[in-house]
Every structure is written in structure tokens, then in C-alpha cells.
Amino acid sequence: MSLQKSKIQLRKQILQERRSLNPTVWKEKSFQLCKNLETFSLFQSAKTILAYFSIRQEPDLSFLFNSSQKWGFPRCVGQSLVWHIWQRGEILETGVYGILEPQSKAVMIDAAEVDLILVPAVACDAKGYRLGYGGGYYDRMLSSPEWYSIPTVGIIFDFAYLPSLPKDNWDQPLNAICTETKLLMI
Incomplete structure (x- = not known):
């Protein structure tokens, strides 16, 4: 069976x-x-955290969005994620994949400001590799020099934590994984 299959x-x-x-x-x-x-x-300790708005019953992080940190959320622009500051109550738009996004006029966040990235995933494994939705947005972002040194946490439920996942040479490992029962440093 092929890796992609x-x-x-x-x-x-x-x-x-x-x-x-x-x-x-x-x-x-x-x-x-x-x-x-x-x-x-x-x-x-993070002052600026990048997160996501839950779709398809991904773990919902909205319980965190009242905290004192500055929150950034992505917009899909072409093949890239562009990050914007968002505060509870600000208007959101529906993006190309049906995901809520900050408005394009919202203030952008530079990688140098970011302390932590909460990464959505379909599954994660014991080595920190992530199975995403197949678009490659996070792998492209996390492999670029301005982003790869920022700590990343894969966000999944326990049943999506697996011993190993099939991986391609472009897959970027995460630094930690958080589920409803555990927090694992990689």
C-alpha cells in the first residue's frame, strides 16, 4: 500500500x-x-499564541480565548497561512475551506512575536509527527526559517494518539502533544 493511500x-x-x-x-x-x-x-509563559477555530469536531479551544494572551488565527491565502490578531467579539469570515477566519483587514502577526503554536491535527504519533488534512499548510509554514524554532503543540483527542504514523520527508515533527488526559513533550 502506498504511503499516500x-x-x-x-x-x-x-x-x-x-x-x-x-x-x-x-x-x-x-x-x-x-x-x-x-x-x-x-x-x-506565552504572550502570543497561534491557534485555530474548531471544525469537524476538532478539539474546541474556545475555552482558552478569554485568557490574557494575545491570540492569532490563520487565514488561508493561496498556499499559505497568514496570521492575524483576533479578540473575542471581533467579526469573523468564513474562509475557502469553510473555516472561520479573522477579517483580512485585521492586524497581522509576525513570526517574531509568536511564543507558541497550537496545531490542529487529525492524529499525532509518539515522535511528534502529525497527520493533517492533506493540504500541507502547516508543514510548509513550520519548515520555513522564521517559524521552525517556535514551540508547537499538536492538539488531538486520546484516540488520535498513535504509536506511529506514515510520514513523508516534508512532514514536520511537533514539540509536544496535548490531549484531554495527557501532555507529552517530544
């Missing part, structure tokens, strides 16, 4: 499991994940 099948399987979560269970798992993340020293 195995990634596609694994992605389909885990997304199906995530979609099957009861909404109450999903919210509770998300809340516990956020509580776990709040105990992480890198989170506590």
Missing part, C-alpha cells in the same frame, strides 16, 4: 471516529484538553 485511509478512519462523538462528550473532552493545556509551562 495509507494516510488517506487513516485520516478517514480517525475523522469518522471524531465525527461520531456525542456533542456533550466532545465539549467535555475539549474542556479537559484546555484545562490540561493551561497547566503547560510554555502555555503559561
Whole structure:
């Protein structure tokens, strides 16, 4: 079986499991994940954090967005992620993939300002590799010099933490993984 085919099948399987979560269970798992993340020293010391708005029952990080940190969220522009500051209550737009995004006129964030990146994932493995949605946006960003030294945390539920994942040579490992029951440094 080819690497891409195995990634596609694994992605389909885990997304199906995530979609099957009861909404109450999903919210509770998300809340516990956020509580776990709040105990992480890198989170506590970060002044500017990049995050995401949950889609397809990804872990919901919105419980964190009232904290004192400055929050950045991506807009998909061409093949890149462009990051903007966002505060609760500011208007969001629906982007090309149906994901909520800050407005294009929102203040942009430079990589030099960022202390921590919370990375959405379909699955993560024990070596910090991540299975994403297949667009390559995060791998491209994290491989560029201005971003690769910023700490990254993969955000998943326990069932999406696997011993190993198929990986390509462009896949970028993460520094840590956070689930609803554990926080693992890689």
C-alpha cells in the first residue's frame, strides 16, 4: 500500500471516529484538553499564541480565548497561512475551506512575536509527527526559517494518539502533544 493511500485511509478512519462523538462528550473532552493545556509551562509563559477555530469536531479551544494572551488565527491565502490578531467579539469570515477566519483587514502577526503554536491535527504519533488534512499548510509554514524554532503543540483527542504514523520527508515533527488526559513533550 502506498504511503499516500495509507494516510488517506487513516485520516478517514480517525475523522469518522471524531465525527461520531456525542456533542456533550466532545465539549467535555475539549474542556479537559484546555484545562490540561493551561497547566503547560510554555502555555503559561506565552504572550502570543497561534491557534485555530474548531471544525469537524476538532478539539474546541474556545475555552482558552478569554485568557490574557494575545491570540492569532490563520487565514488561508493561496498556499499559505497568514496570521492575524483576533479578540473575542471581533467579526469573523468564513474562509475557502469553510473555516472561520479573522477579517483580512485585521492586524497581522509576525513570526517574531509568536511564543507558541497550537496545531490542529487529525492524529499525532509518539515522535511528534502529525497527520493533517492533506493540504500541507502547516508543514510548509513550520519548515520555513522564521517559524521552525517556535514551540508547537499538536492538539488531538486520546484516540488520535498513535504509536506511529506514515510520514513523508516534508512532514514536520511537533514539540509536544496535548490531549484531554495527557501532555507529552517530544
